[in-house]
Amino acid sequence: MKRVIRIQTSGGKVPPQAMQQLQGAGLNAQEVVNLINNRIKQVAALGFQNLNIEVEYDDSSKRVLRINIDYPPITDIILKVAGKDSPSHQAGKEIIGDIPLEKLAEVALIKIEELGSKSFKSALKQVVSTCRSIGLTVNGKDPKEVIKEIDQGAYDELISKYEKNINPS
Numbered sequence: 001m002k003r004v005i006r007i008q009t010s011g012g013k014v015p016p017q018a019m020q021q022l023q024g025a026g027l028n029a030q031e032v033v034n035l036i037n038n039r040i041k042q043v044a045a046l047g048f049q050n051l052n053i054e055v056e057y058d059d060s061s062k063r064v065l066r067i068n069i070d071y072p073p074i075t076d077i078i079l080k081v082a083g084k085d086s087p088s089h090q091a092g093k094e095i096i097g098d099i100p101l102e103k104l105a106e107v108a109l110i111k112i113e114e115l116g117s118k119s120f121k122s123a124l125k126q127v128v129s130t131c132r133s134i135g136l137t138v139n140g141k142d143p144k145e146v147i148k149e150i151d152q153g154a155y156d157e158l159i160s161k162y163e164k165n166i167n168p169s
Contacts, residue, residue: 007053012044026062046080048072077107088135096135105162120163
């Protein structure tokens with residue numbers, strides 16, 4: 001029978017009472033906490049300290065089936081990475097800043113599961129396209145231009161570097 005334990009991180013870490021919940025369910029609490037902390041460390045480092053997490057497990061085998069992390073919206077993460085408080089009020093006309101593609105690759109890595117992309121490359125393109133709607137350029141260029149460059153293979157080395165870091169759920 002599937003069961004779910006709900007946890008809210010505090011200060012970017014799994015709180016001690018969650019360890020007790022996991023142990024009480026017969027799970028290897030330290031292993032589960034390590035998995036969670038590893039998956040949330042990037043977003044916690046950006047200042048998102050309180051995340052909701054669901055640990056789905058099989059009650060009979062005491063095996064974790066899935067860890068679902070409720071990350072902040074993609075625009076919030078991009079704005080935080082870019083050091084901005086709010087998006088452009090006139091998307092496409094007002095540029096509020098620039099962000100390096102490598103930083104967007106980090107965002108894509110965080111959000112890849114949620115984006116439902118078939119590849120890291122397509123997840124990255126989704127993240128880059130979001131920049132246009134909030135008034136950010138990427139590497140000093142219009143995000144549309146950067147997407148074309150991604151399609152032409154200009155960033156394949158960067159993409160393969162991040163593909164190696166994709167977390168299984």
